[in-house]
Amino acid sequence: MDPVNLFDLASKQSQWLSVRQSAVAGNIANANTPGYVATDVEPFEKVLDRSPMRMSATQSGHLGGITQAAYVAKPQEYTGALMPSKNTVVLENELLKAGEIRRSFELNTAIVKAFHAMMISAVKG
Amino acid sequence: MDALTAALKIASSGLNAQSERLRIVSENMANAQSTGTTPEADPYRRKTISFVSELDRASGGALVEVNSIDRDPSAFPVEFQPGNEAADANGYVKMPNVNVLVEMADMNEANRSYQANLQVIKQARDLISMTIDLMRTQG
Amino acid sequence: MIGSIGSLRLTPAAGSDPASELAPGGAASATGFGSPATFAEALSQAATRTVDTLETAEKMSLQALTGGADTRQVVDAVMDAQQALQTTIAIRDKIVSAWLDVSRMQI
Numbered sequence: 001m002d003p004v005n006l007f008d009l010a011s012k013q014s015q016w017l018s019v020r021q022s023a024v025a026g027n028i029a030n031a032n033t034p035g036y037v038a039t040d041v042e043p044f045e046k047v048l049d050r051s052p053m054r055m056s057a058t059q060s061g062h063l064g065g066i067t068q069a070a071y072v073a074k075p076q077e078y079t080g081a082l083m084p085s086k087n088t089v090v091l092e093n094e095l096l097k098a099g100e101i102r103r104s105f106e107l108n109t110a111i112v113k114a115f116h117a118m119m120i121s122a123v124k125g
Numbered sequence: 126m127d128a129l130t131a132a133l134k135i136a137s138s139g140l141n142a143q144s145e146r147l148r149i150v151s152e153n154m155a156n157a158q159s160t161g162t163t164p165e166a167d168p169y170r171r172k173t174i175s176f177v178s179e180l181d182r183a184s185g186g187a188l189v190e191v192n193s194i195d196r197d198p199s200a201f202p203v204e205f206q207p208g209n210e211a212a213d214a215n216g217y218v219k220m221p222n223v224n225v226l227v228e229m230a231d232m233n234e235a236n237r238s239y240q241a242n243l244q245v246i247k248q249a250r251d252l253i254s255m256t257i258d259l260m261r262t263q264g
Numbered sequence: 265m266i267g268s269i270g271s272l273r274l275t276p277a278a279g280s281d282p283a284s285e286l287a288p289g290g291a292a293s294a295t296g297f298g299s300p301a302t303f304a305e306a307l308s309q310a311a312t313r314t315v316d317t318l319e320t321a322e323k324m325s326l327q328a329l330t331g332g333a334d335t336r337q338v339v340d341a342v343m344d345a346q347q348a349l350q351t352t353i354a355i356r357d358k359i360v361s362a363w364l365d366v367s368r369m370q371i
Contacts (some may be wrong), residue, residue, distance in 0.1 A: 007340065014256070014336050018128035021252065025132035025245045026178075026187035029139030031238055032146075033176045033189055091241055102248055109255045116259070116343050123350045127334040259339045 010112045016044050016071050017105050023073035024097050027089045034085040037075040038094075047071060129256075131184030132249040138188040139242035142176055145191050146235045149174045150228050157223040164213045169221040171197035197222055307355070314348040321345035 023039045030036040041047075078088035126134075149172050159169040177192035199222050207216030300306035321341040327333035 007343070011336060011340050015128070018132075018252070018336070021245075021249060022128045022132040022135060022184070022186050025135040025139075025249065028238075028241045028245055029135050029142070029189045030176070030178045030187055031241070032142075032234075033178045036178050036187070039187070091237070095241060095244070098245065098248055102252070105252050105255060109259055112343070113259055116347065119347050120350050123347070123354045125354065126332070127336070129335065130332075253335055256335050256339050260342050 006115055007112060010108050012048070013044060014105065014108055016041060016047060017101050017108070019071040019073055020097070021101050024094050024101065026073070027094045028091065028098075030087075031089045031091050031094075032085075032087070034087060036087050036089065037078065038089045039073040040076050040097075041071055041073050126184040128184075129249050129253050131181070131186040133246060134181065134184055135186045135188055136242045136245035136249065138179075138190070139245070140239060142189045142191060143235050143239040143242065146174050147232065147239070149194065150232045150235060153223045154225060154228050154232075157221055157225055157228075159221055160209065160211045160218055162210060164211055166211065168201055168211075168219050169223070170201075171199075171221060171223045173197050310355070311352060314352045317341075317348040318345045 020041045027038045156169040175192045179188045181188045201219040203217040206218045209218045324338045324341040328338045
């Protein structure tokens with residue numbers, strides 16, 4: 001098995017996090033839109049298992065949601081009590097997700113920064 | 126358009142929508158006592174606002190737009206005010222169908238949504254900053 | 265594992281033995297670079313990759329300045345270029361100092 005390149009993986013995670021951030025943004029903006037169903041991306045581990053270059057035919061733009069290198073935000077199944085407006089956005093959960101995204105992103109950029117600096121200093125000698 | 130810039134666009138459409146909502150609420154509150162000038166004239170009729178989700182072609186994101194601003198069709202309550210110029214033969218005046226408590230609750234909700242959208246903008250802007258910062262290490 | 269972090273590395277020919285190292289290279293790999301059979305070939309491939317990386321970084325930066333490109337892609341390309349350039353500079357310095365050492369040897 002090929003060793004995984006750290007910078008590549010960090011790049012992929014950053015793309016995934018960005019798509020998730022825009023899904024959260026769409027949910028928060030549409031928190032009062034009648035009939036709007038909250039969207040989210042698949043978990044990162046699931047996305048990693050699939051080849052990133054293979055875009056299946058069903059992932060075309062008309063499905064709606066941000067696409068970036070095969071990360072798609074799709075409408076989520078809602079299991080809670082349905083509001084009369086049929087809107088499924090729960091603002092607290094969206095804000096929680098935003099917090100998670102921020103932490104993961106900070107860790108991601110910190111790791112990349114650290115290893116980049118290490119590479120440069122190792123080579124400079 | 127990359128996803129973080131799209132998030133900024135989406136959140137700013139949310140800010141606009143909630144601003145419109147607050148404007149409608151303040152119109153309703155300001156006119157909560159606005160009766161007609163004659164007994165035949167109707168008083169101020171409460172305004173309502175509804176949103177719709179728009180798919181943005183450029184970014185693929187779910188923007189929010191104002192769908193329509195309508196009038197609340199519910200009946201006007203009547204108050205006994207015989208001295209009022211709009212009083213009918215029995216001294217009753219039709220009052221606007223605005224409930225100030227309902228408007229206050231709506232205003233709180235609109236504020237909460239506005240703050241949440243603002244938070245998204247701040248976060249997306251910070252994430253973009255962090256990404257650009259990567260290049261600034263000793264290299 | 266360290267080798268899998270950076271984007272630039274010298275890869276020896278798979279399964280080559282010392283006797284055949286001076287012979288010309290083997291089958292082409294997926295990247296279009298033949299598996300290097302000599303040290304000189306490995307160096308030249310690394311240098312070519314460095315130049316490609318720098319060109320990619322320049323292209324992405326131009327896009328970012330004019331039309332707007334994906335921020336993370338630009339940043340990644342620039343960081344790759346920084347790493348590749350530093351590595352190539354270090355290798356060049358070693359080669360130059362080695363050559364100078366050789367040229368100072370008493371015959």
